[in-house]
Amino acid sequence: MATYILRRMLQVIPVFLGATLLIYFMVFAMPGDPIAALFGDKQPPPQLLEQIRARYLLDQPFIVQYLNYLGGILRLDFGVGFNGQPVIETLARTFPVTLRLAIMAVVLAFVLAIVVGVTSALLKGTVYDHLMLVVALLFVAVPVFVVAFAAQFFLGVQLGWFKPTVGADNDWGGLWLPAIVLAFSIYATMMRLTRASTIETLQQDWVRTAYGKGLSRSRVIPVHVLRNSMIPMVTDTASQFGILMVGATVTEGIFNVPGVGNQLYSAIIKHETPTVVSFVTIFVVVYVLINLLVDLLYGLLDPRIRYVK
Numbered sequence: 001m002a003t004y005i006l007r008r009m010l011q012v013i014p015v016f017l018g019a020t021l022l023i024y025f026m027v028f029a030m031p032g033d034p035i036a037a038l039f040g041d042k043q044p045p046p047q048l049l050e051q052i053r054a055r056y057l058l059d060q061p062f063i064v065q066y067l068n069y070l071g072g073i074l075r076l077d078f079g080v081g082f083n084g085q086p087v088i089e090t091l092a093r094t095f096p097v098t099l100r101l102a103i104m105a106v107v108l109a110f111v112l113a114i115v116v117g118v119t120s121a122l123l124k125g126t127v128y129d130h131l132m133l134v135v136a137l138l139f140v141a142v143p144v145f146v147v148a149f150a151a152q153f154f155l156g157v158q159l160g161w162f163k164p165t166v167g168a169d170n171d172w173g174g175l176w177l178p179a180i181v182l183a184f185s186i187y188a189t190m191m192r193l194t195r196a197s198t199i200e201t202l203q204q205d206w207v208r209t210a211y212g213k214g215l216s217r218s219r220v221i222p223v224h225v226l227r228n229s230m231i232p233m234v235t236d237t238a239s240q241f242g243i244l245m246v247g248a249t250v251t252e253g254i255f256n257v258p259g260v261g262n263q264l265y266s267a268i269i270k271h272e273t274p275t276v277v278s279f280v281t282i283f284v285v286v287y288v289l290i291n292l293l294v295d296l297l298y299g300l301l302d303p304r305i306r307y308v309k
Contacts, residue, residue: 027268148251148254
């Protein structure tokens with residue numbers, strides 16, 4: 001097990017280098033002058049622009065900028081944004097907000113997908129099963145921003161059940177509405193996967209053997225069927241969590257959530273290379289660690305899985 005974990009941790013290195021190099025190059029290659037864009041129509045003297053570019057090493061070749069960035073990462077220095085604020089401070093302010101939002105959305109979607117997916121599998125072919133599949137298909141087809149605006153208007157404005165916008169109130173209680181919207185954006189895929197996995201598990205010989213030995217349905221379904229059916233769900237949940245950490249930009253913008261998505265979008269518009277690449281670097285590390293945790297959970301969910309040399 002220790003060898004397996006060490007091998008997976010070493011895989012972070014090429015993933016980290018490849019992701020940062022690609023993102024840094026894409027931001028570097030974007031047209032326009034980010035320093036000149038900061039001043040808008042009132043441009044300062046050219047000498048001042050050159051001094052600012054030199055401060056951020058924007059006058060250096062790409063490889064020099066990238067190597068300087070890597071050297072800073074090794075010192076845990078993620079650079080300074082064009083607003084003069086260290087990127088690590090911006091990340092420390094916004095990352096916990098998006099992390100709370102992602103956790104709430106994943107937990108809500110996971111619980112709902114398990115309940116509805118397993119129930120649909122047990123009631124396969126019934127009206128309930130077909131209705132749940134249609135509802136899931138609707139959530140797949142409808143864009144997340146449509147669901148967000150509808151939820152904001154009906155649940156936030158008309159009914160007043162939730163705050164329409166988040167703003168400074170970004171604790172656990174203030175994130176319920178955007179979390180519900182994000183949960184339903186990933187619920188459909190998770191529910192259909194749970195249903196398909198449960199149906200496949202129910203057809204296994206060992207399930208019929210368990211019933212033949214006299215075990216009750218209340219024992220077979222949660223202990224034996226659900227445990228083995230959750231392996232694909234755990235993998236999908238890890239992927240969805242990583243997607244939410246990066247892809248919640250639209251939802252954060254609609255609900256005014258001061259999270260990573262909003263900050264990353266603003267940094268991309270302003271061509272803030274240190275901020276964009278540093279955020280992506282953190283995402284890569286978090287995503288790899290989550291997938292490592294999922295791989296380790298496989299052994300708990302299915303004893304047949306062993307990590308060997």
